[in-house]
Amino acid sequence: MTDEPLTDLKAAALIADEARRAPDKPGVYRMYGEDGTCLYVGKARSLKKRIVxxxxxxxxxxxxxxxxxxTRSMELVVTAxxxxxxxLESNFIKKLKPRFNVVLRDDKSFAxxxxxxxxxxxxxxxxxGAHTIPGDYFGPFASTWAVNNTLNTxxxxxxxxxxxxxxxxxRTRPCMLHQIKRCSAPCTGLISLEDYGELVTEAEQFxxxxxxxxxxxxxxDMQAASDDMxxxxxxxxxxxxxxxxxxAMENSVSAEGLAEADVFALHSDGGQACVQVFFYRAGQNWGGRAYFPRVDKSDTDPEIL
Structure with a gap:
């Protein structure tokens, strides 16, 4: 390649050459500029068709x-x-922070x-973060308050x-959480591991x-305890x-039959946009959050989403 800036025609020819060799398979493509920085990361059902x-x-x-x-070069990664x-596209965007990708102002992961x-x-x-620890994961919760409230419950x-x-x-004796009736104290044997396991099963079912x-x-169980005085x-x-x-009342869902869903809504006007997301899990509304991505006036609603 020459050191002179590429014109639209030359860039198109460079990309056309990539298109001839690109596979007709799903994957991720990266566009790089003159100084080797990543300009854009995208995904496609067919890499060949998208690059064409x-x-x-x-x-x-x-x-x-x-x-x-x-664009001075491209890199393609085929996926299954x-x-x-x-x-993979999401991981590349977070790592490379490409100039031409729409960027969320708040990219913290959900709790x-x-x-x-x-x-x-x-x-x-x-x-x-990632599910690297063996266990059961429930979420996402859209706010710290929502997850803390559920954890306390x-x-x-x-x-x-x-x-x-x-x-x-x-531990050699129960801690304060046991004193305020927030823990059954399996650490000191006040509850057997078998009985504690039943509590865990109930929590998972809930x-x-x-x-x-x-x-x-x-x-x-409450009625039986009452009958036994x-x-x-x-x-x-x-x-x-x-x-x-x-x-259960706080998280009840009004829409019938909606058990598992991520619901997104978008409003954009004059180069500004707001994306609202709601999470529904196990028939419950686990909260929502608004995002305000940095966008260009020329960005269409599908591109922003």
Whole structure:
């Protein structure tokens, strides 16, 4: 390649040469500028067809046309599916931060709840990032408040530990969370691991949307304790039911049959855009968040989404 700036015609010829060699398979493509910096990362169902579009100047906005004119080289990665291409594209964008990709101003990952399964007494905690720890993951929750509120409710209702493994192993007597009825204290043997495992199973079922079944079983246990004149135990179960009922009501979904969905809405005007997202999991609304991506006036709504 020459050191002189590429014209649109020369850039198109360069990309056309890539198109002739590109496979008709899904994948991710990267466009690089003169100084070797990544200009753009994109995905396609067919790499060949997408690159041909660039070479022919089809669907170019002013911004995309400028990007093509600055392109000096391309790199292609073939993937097994469009889904894999989507994930790879996201990873490349976060790592390379290409100039011509729409950039979110807030790219922090969403919080989730996790029940760890790599310990004899599973721990419930808040989690962000990759699923590298063995366990059950629930989410995403769209706000820190939502995940913290649900975590507090789980502690009240199922008495699951939230302490670290090192703290668990060194406890000789119950901690403050047990005193305020937020943990069943498996660390000191106040509950057997078998009984603790039943609490973990109930928490998992609740998070998977089986709240009515869990509350129904607790109601029967409360009635049985009351019949046996064990009113203290009945009161403890009553408090657990109240905690679960409160969060089940807060997270109830009005749309019938909507169990698992990510719902997106977009409004754009005059070079500004707002994207609103809502998460529905296990028949519950787990919150929403607004994003304000940096966009160009020439960006279309599908490009922004």
């Amino acid at each position: 579009q660039y070479a022919q100047g089809r669907f170019h906005t002013q911004r995309i046309g400028l990007m093509v004119s600055l 599916s469009e889904t894999e291409a989507l994930l 989730e709840l996790m029940i760890r399964r790599d310990h004899r007494a599973p721990q419930v905690r808040k989690h962000r 789980l502690q009240k209702a199922f008495l699951l530990r939230s302490c670290s493994d090192s703290v668990y192993e060194t 998070l998977r949307g089986k709240s009515r079944a869990v509350i129904g079983r607790l109601s029967k 064990d009113f203290e135990q009945a009161a403890r179960i009553r408090d657990r039911i109240r905690a679960l009922s409160a969060i």
